Amino acid sequence: MQKITCESLIEKACELIENGTVSRVIGWKKGEFDYDLTPAVFANADEIKKNFIYNDFSGANFSKYLIKETRKGEGKVLVFLKPCDTYSFNQLLTEHRFDREKVYAVGIPCEGMADIAKVKAAVGDGILKITSEGDELIVENLYGDVNKVKLADVLAERCVNCKSKKHTAYDELMGEDGEILDNNRFDEVEKLENMTEDERFAFWQNELSRCIRCNACRDVCPACTCEKCVFDNPKSGVENKAIADSFEEKMFHIIRAFHVAGRCTDCGECSRVCPQNIPLHLLNRKFIKDINTFYGEYQAGEVEGSRAPLVNYTEEDIEPNDAVKREE
Amino acid sequence: MQINNEFKPKIVAFCCNWCSYAGADLAGNNRLAYPECVNIIRVPCSCRVNPIFILRAFQRGADGVIICGCHPGDCHYTSGNYYTRRRMALLFSMLNYLGIEKERIRLEWVSAAEGAKFAATMNEFTEAVTALGENKRLEDLRCKK
Numbered sequence: 096m097q098k099i100t101c102e103s104l105i106e107k108a109c110e111l112i113e114n115g116t117v118s119r120v121i122g123w124k125k126g127e128f129d130y131d132l133t134p135a136v137f138a139n140a141d142e143i144k145k146n147f148i149y150n151d152f153s154g155a156n157f158s159k160y161l162i163k164e165t166r167k168g169e170g171k172v173l174v175f176l177k178p179c180d181t182y183s184f185n186q187l188l189t190e191h192r193f194d195r196e197k198v199y200a201v202g203i204p205c206e207g208m209a210d211i212a213k214v215k216a217a218v219g220d221g222i223l224k225i226t227s228e229g230d231e232l233i234v235e236n237l238y239g240d241v242n243k244v245k246l247a248d249v250l251a252e253r254c255v256n257c258k259s260k261k262h263t264a265y266d267e268l269m270g271e272d273g274e275i276l277d278n279n280r281f282d283e284v285e286k287l288e289n290m291t292e293d294e295r296f297a298f299w300q301n302e303l304s305r306c307i308r309c310n311a312c313r314d315v316c317p318a319c320t321c322e323k324c325v326f327d328n329p330k331s332g333v334e335n336k337a338i339a340d341s342f343e344e345k346m347f348h349i350i351r352a353f354h355v356a357g358r359c360t361d362c363g364e365c366s367r368v369c370p371q372n373i374p375l376h377l378l379n380r381k382f383i384k385d386i387n388t389f390y391g392e393y394q395a396g397e398v399e400g401s402r403a404p405l406v407n408y409t410e411e412d413i414e415p416n417d418a419v420k421r422e423e
Numbered sequence: 424m425q426i427n428n429e430f431k432p433k434i435v436a437f438c439c440n441w442c443s444y445a446g447a448d449l450a451g452n453n454r455l456a457y458p459e460c461v462n463i464i465r466v467p468c469s470c471r472v473n474p475i476f477i478l479r480a481f482q483r484g485a486d487g488v489i490i491c492g493c494h495p496g497d498c499h500y501t502s503g504n505y506y507t508r509r510r511m512a513l514l515f516s517m518l519n520y521l522g523i524e525k526e527r528i529r530l531e532w533v534s535a536a537e538g539a540k541f542a543a544t545m546n547e548f549t550e551a552v553t554a555l556g557e558n559k560r561l562e563d564l565r566c567k568k
Binding site: 325353406407 | 474475478479482495496502505506508509510511512513514515516517518519520521522523524525529530531560561562563564
């Protein structure tokens with residue numbers, strides 16, 4: 096269960112909208128089920144009271160929504176940011192993607208969000224209702240069974256390796272601020288690096304060939320904000336799913352990850368939205384890990400205005416031919 | 424490409440207009456032989472080489488891709504090759520992470536005065552790619568004849 100309750104967020108949102116501080120609120124609303132919350136924009140207190148939801152499935156990172164929302168209409172936009180969302184928020188500000196004056200950011204604490212795929216793996220399909228109590232989720236299914244799972248056991252991958260509970264940007268903070276955490280987020284990347292070339296190829300062939308090229312990873316990514324995207328170009332050669340072979344997925348995923356290299360805050364949205372459960376964060380983390388090793392520790396979005404490693408250089412940089420680990 | 428049952432690789436070389444492209448010219452003037460399978464593409468700066476170019480070269484049947492630019496500090500545009508160096512370090516590392524053979528892709532600094540180095544680099548690189556054989560891991564069947 097989250098430390099901050101849905102009611103307190105609704106109260107805060109209503110208060111700010113009624114006293115005129117903000118004119119719109121970006122929040123979560125119920126989707127078809129309790130676990131597929133949908134991002135939504137609320138324009139008045141009644142709507143908020145009726146539809147606003149915050150629970151263990153409020154994973155969506157709202158930073159990217161600000162780009163479009165701040166360009167519409169008058170007044171400020173209220174946005175609720177979890178600690179990891181504030182990194183994307185800062186990164187977008189660094190890139191001048193939206194007007195800070197038009198945003199009222201409220202930082203909220205986060206206990207980690209649940210991954211519905213893990214819940215389903217634990218209790219099976221046919222879920223009707225999910226409520227949370229203490230550190231447990233209570234799952235009711237359509238056969239009348241009631242199962243309990245610990246939130247800690249069904250945390251999304253990005254939350255298991257949470258990088259920070261500290262907000263890097265906000266106008267107002269609800270609850271308490273946390274600390275930057277030690278994490279083992281590069282463990283899996285290292286595991287892959289220690290495989291042989293053939294094993295790695297087999298691993299990625301298996302993962303990436305599931306890709307259906309829905310572009311959800313691109314659309315959700317707060318670092319992917321180009322208005323004209325290379326993947327929309329019908330002449331790009333990778334604009335649709337190929338039936339013939341696997342080149343397209345490889346090219347798509349290498350380029351997608353490359354385009355956000357050095358700007359990716361490791362928010363993990365790409366893996367969250369992937370309908371095929373491809374571990375896309377492993378591609379992004381490889382870039383982050385390489386950047387840390389080659390050019391020094393860098394966390395995108397930690398400091399507003401910081402210079403991304405790929406638009407910077409030193410005279411002593413590593414030679415590309417030496418960048419790849421030589422196995423003897 | 425198989426010719427008389429012998430594997431002949433297809434190599435794409437991206438050469439900077441201000442250094443390696445002139446270096447290739449010098450190699451030719453000096454009658455230094457390098458393999459005919461090397462297809463040179465002239466770019467205004469090694470920094471012009473977008474990662475997509477490299478992947479697309481592989482897609483369209485290249486067995487090896489080599490990028491040649493000015494030595495660090497010698498860039499015609501002051502700093503282009505420094506950016507190339509960072510980008511390519513990450514890209515090469517990523518390609519290898521996906522299981523693509525690391526010998527298929529290389530970056531060399533070749534100046535306009537280094538005709539001999541250009542020829543030697545191409546000979547050596549072609550040899551390494553020939554030893555690897557056909558590019559199977561980044562191929563696009565639609566582009567195969």
